Amino acid sequence: MARTRSIGWAVLPIVVVAAILAILPSIWFGDSPYTTSLAVQALVFAAYGVGFNLIFGSTNQLFLCVGALAGIGGYGAVILTDETSLPMGAGIVVGTAFAALVGGLLSWISVRRSLGIIFTGIVTLVFSLAFANLLLGQREYTGSETGLVVTAAADRLADDHVGGYYLFAALLVVFLLVFRALQLSHVGWAFRALRDDEVAAELAGVDVARYRIYAATLGSAMIGLTGALLAYSAGFISPATYSFDRVDVRVLVLVAFGGLGTLLGPVIGAGVFAILDEQLTTSLELREVLYGVFVLVIFLGFRRGVVATVVSLYDRLMAGRRRKPILESPGD
């Protein structure tokens, strides 16, 4: 009884997010293609964010290759279906599996060589840059800078904007459910233990290496799946779709903004940044400046994420108000 109630409480935030996502099109942006595409972009980044959060937020592996993993999913799927005329589903499965494999392999390497946060960051960053060069160099498969028109994309997926919105909304809700299920299971205990103190976790019998590789594989699969679905729903991909400066920096900023390791952090971060983007359509360069300032402010002032800071501030204020009468009672 108590257990079912606690699971109900644990899933409640996801139900709320799902409900908001379901009614958002009808109450806010209706059928405006521009606003819908912004919303789809926000959902895509929230989905990347959940995957990244699983890898970095839960197990402290700084993967600076979110864009590259999404690109492996996207390009892998599209090249397979365009070259072989296999159905779209096969492309998505293969692209996702490939991204999961690469992410797991990167994690295996960094765990085996015990690289630590910083060297894992450099190795994955180097991998991102090498992948971008590979995309530019393999012109006959990837179309280089000009990009690749996805011929195998089902028409209804490429043209129907609202359909794309619900697809990514459903994807995000599934990712959140998976993330919550992991948090509630013994895996979640292991993640918390190894994040707080790696050595202590190892001594307490947590197989740190194995849980790291699991998290990286699953997170990379999420990122790859999102990248593959993005390719088919956009109908066109280019190296810029998955580039380091467009994807990784943004994912890092929005997850940090929402709160590393929290369930709803990526969703809140992606939502806030979508609204910011809509307000700041003036200049791409100034938006870059603003991102930089955001990074500085977030990491200097709100290390646990803006949401957690606001919540604890609210708690303190409420506690202060409740205490007030007691403190002032002698004076009455």
Added chain:
Amino acid sequence: MTAVVLDGIVLGLAFGLLGVGMTLVYGLGGVLNLAYGQMVVLAAIVVMLVMEDDVATFLAALAGVLAVAGVAVLLDLTLMRAVYREHGEERTLLGLLLTLGVAFVIAGLLTWRYPSGALYIFIGGDPVSILGVPMARGSIWASVIALLVAAVLLLFFGLTTFGRGVRSIIQDETGARLVGINPSFVRTVIFALSGALAGIVAITQSMSGPLTVNAGFELTTFALIVTVVGGLGSVAGAFLAGVLLGVVNTLSAHYIGQYITTIILLGAAALTILIRPRGLLGR
């Protein structure tokens, strides 16, 4: 073949000069300055602006070097203080993220204000023949400056008391503190030095071709590769790695192709981390 290797050495000295400013700051405080390429670009834009007022090239270059050294001191006294309050991996991570933020601010402001800004210091005169290979005067000047900087840095760290103090902090921060060295002051000086080196990089890079306003990210990448391969914190390592990578770069670009070349360089950095994490000459 000789021409390709000579070109490689010229490029390699430029790589080494680029890497040395990043490696010093990392070795000293554990901060990997991801805004380093943007600092180079900032210096280039300052020199470009000063030269527009018909100031002699040498004075303009000096202004650029001093300006970026000043910006570096400013960064050290503000953002980096928060970084140095942390320790170990926390410090490295915070340093990485904050300098990434700084990189975006500088890059965004410069491309917004000077979208087509570029610095090109033209060195006239006929090519000079070295070992029978004609070399452009600009590249020779750039290489001579890089060699001079390497020599000065090596002498500075090897012979002066202050330089030895710096090396003692690289080896053991607590120990250095115990024998009366003030790490925070030394870090400020070295951060300023790294800013000045970024300014010198801007000058030498623009002697062989225009240095454009959006070159920052690529410069940071190459500085990072050189830093990792050479060994974090080692001046000689940065130049050794620079020359090695430069020769590999031109050989592979000449015989294989440019895209593969970048992948080979990136692969060298990844392999170094996996096989010998402290780099060629790291401690």
